[in-house]
Amino acid sequence: MPDRSIYALKYAGPFNVYAGYNVWQWDMATEAFERENWYLWCVGGDGPTVLVDTGADPALTRSRKQEDRFESPVDVLSRLDVAADEVEHVVLSHLHWDHAGGVHLFPNARFYVQESEYRFWTEDPMSQRPPFANLADPASLEYLTALDGTDRLVVLRGDREILPGIECLHAPGHTPGQQAVAVDDTAHGRAIIGSDCAHTFRNYRYDWPSAFSMDLAECLRTYEKLRAAASSIDLIFPGHDIAMHDDYPAVAAGVTRLA
Numbered sequence: 342m343p344d345r346s347i348y349a350l351k352y353a354g355p356f357n358v359y360a361g362y363n364v365w366q367w368d369m370a371t372e373a374f375e376r377e378n379w380y381l382w383c384v385g386g387d388g389p390t391v392l393v394d395t396g397a398d399p400a401l402t403r404s405r406k407q408e409d410r411f412e413s414p415v416d417v418l419s420r421l422d423v424a425a426d427e428v429e430h431v432v433l434s435h436l437h438w439d440h441a442g443g444v445h446l447f448p449n450a451r452f453y454v455q456e457s458e459y460r461f462w463t464e465d466p467m468s469q470r471p472p473f474a475n476l477a478d479p480a481s482l483e484y485l486t487a488l489d490g491t492d493r494l495v496v497l498r499g500d501r502e503i504l505p506g507i508e509c510l511h512a513p514g515h516t517p518g519q520q521a522v523a524v525d526d527t528a529h530g531r532a533i534i535g536s537d538c539a540h541t542f543r544n545y546r547y548d549w550p551s552a553f554s555m556d557l558a559e560c561l562r563t564y565e566k567l568r569a570a571a572s573s574i575d576l577i578f579p580g581h582d583i584a585m586h587d588d589y590p591a592v593a594a595g596v597t598r599l600a
C-alpha cells in the first residue's frame with residue numbers, strides 16, 4: 342500500500358530568471374524570462390519524516406537577495422505540523438547556500454551529504470574562487486564541519502538506502518557531489534526528489550541541462566540514471582520549477598503535495 346507522501350515547501354519566490362539559464366541556451370534568441378521558486382521538500386506519511394534540503398535562514402536570504410519575497414523554512418514546515426527541532430533526517434542535495442543555508446535551523450537533525458560534495462566545498466581551493474564562493478554560505482559549511490565525526494553528519498560514498506524505502510542517489514553534474522533522493526511507495530510509485538539535478542521539469546523532458554551546471558555531460562548521465570530509477574519522468578521533481586507550487590494540490594500556504 343502506498344504510504345509515503347512528498348511535499349514541496351516554497352520558502353522564496355517567485356523570482357524572475359532568464360529562461361536560457363534554466364535550460365542552457367535554449368531561449369537565447371528570445372531573451373525570454375520566466376519565474377522560479379526556491380524550495381525544500383518533506384517526505385511524510387508512514388515512517389520517519391525526511392527533509393530534503395533546508396532552504397536558507399531568512400537573515401541569509403535577506404543578505405543575498407534584494408527582493409523581499411521569502412519566509413523562514415521553519416515557518417513553512419510548521420504548516421505540515423512538523424517542528425524544526427523534531428526533524429531527525431535531512432538529506433542535503435548539495436551545498437549551495439539556497440539549499441543548505443539553513444542547517445542550523447534543525448538542531449537535532451542528522452545530515453546526509455555525498456563525500457565528493459562535502460570535500461569540494463570544505464577542502465578544495467577551487468571552491469574559494471569567485472563563481473563557486475558566491476554560491477556557498479561559509480557559516481553553514483562551518484556548522485557541518487563542526488559535526489564531522491559525530492553521528493549528526495553522515496558522509497556518503499555513492500548510492501545508499503538511508504531508511505527503508507528512502508535511497509540517496511549520487512547524481513553529479515550541477516555540483517561535484519549532487520545527490521537525489523528516491524522515495525518508494527508513493528501513491529504513484531517510486532518518485533525522486535532531484536533538487537538541482539535539474540532546475541525545471543523541462544530539463545528532464547528535453548534532455549537539456551540548465552546553464553548552472555559544473556559538468557553538462559555528468560548532468561546528462563544523471564538524467565539517464567534518474568529516469569531509469571523513477572516510476573515515470575513526471576515523478577522526478579526539479580529544484581526550482583514554479584509548477585511544483587502552481588500545478589499541484591495545496592495543503593497549506595506555500596505547501597503542495599507532489600506525490
Ligand SMILES: [Zn+2]
Nearest residue numbers: 435437515537
Ligand atoms: Zn544549486
